[in-house]
Amino acid sequence: MNRIRPTALVLALAVAGLTACKKDEPAPAPAPAPSPAPAATPAPPPAPAAAPLAVADVQLGNALTESGDAVPMTGAFSPKDAIHAVVHTTGVGNATLGANWTYGADRQAVHQEEHRIDTDGPSRHLFRINMEDGFPTGTYQVDVTLDGNVVSSKSFSIE
Numbered sequence: 001m002n003r004i005r006p007t008a009l010v011l012a013l014a015v016a017g018l019t020a021c022k023k024d025e026p027a028p029a030p031a032p033a034p035s036p037a038p039a040a041t042p043a044p045p046p047a048p049a050a051a052p053l054a055v056a057d058v059q060l061g062n063a064l065t066e067s068g069d070a071v072p073m074t075g076a077f078s079p080k081d082a083i084h085a086v087v088h089t090t091g092v093g094n095a096t097l098g099a100n101w102t103y104g105a106d107r108q109a110v111h112q113e114e115h116r117i118d119t120d121g122p123s124r125h126l127f128r129i130n131m132e133d134g135f136p137t138g139t140y141q142v143d144v145t146l147d148g149n150v151v152s153s154k155s156f157s158i159e
Helices: 006-021
Strands: 054-064 070-072 083-090 093-103 108-119 123-129 138-146 149-158
Touching (some): 083 138, 083 149, 093 123, 108 123
Antiparallel strands (some): 054 083, 083 123, 093 108, 138 149
16 A cells, blocks of 8 residues: 655645645736826917007196196186196007197197107106296197197187
């Protein structure tokens, strides 16, 4: 009879046990599915174009407020008054802003002045005339120009 040696038996059982207990390695996990591409966010709308430079208002007065506006006249100017024309502009840009002061029905030139302006929003611009000996009484007009074009006219009188 064949006898199995105890060491051979232990060795055979150990090998059998190891192979029986050996677990199959799990298959590698599948790569995660690619996430869908994020929806393209629309570009923000373009900023509205800035309004072009324009004259909004012209104030005439014989004095200025602390903020630089003309103290409005309720009647006629006196011959010794300094006359202020405050021009309010809106918009953005650069231009030549002018004031042409005239006198009488035949519009005799009294004074002409121009300022080169460059503005990025609402602003005010001052024109001023006075006569040391005083203005003759009568009807006057100031024409405000923007790049040579009359954009506002104001009539006033000196009494």
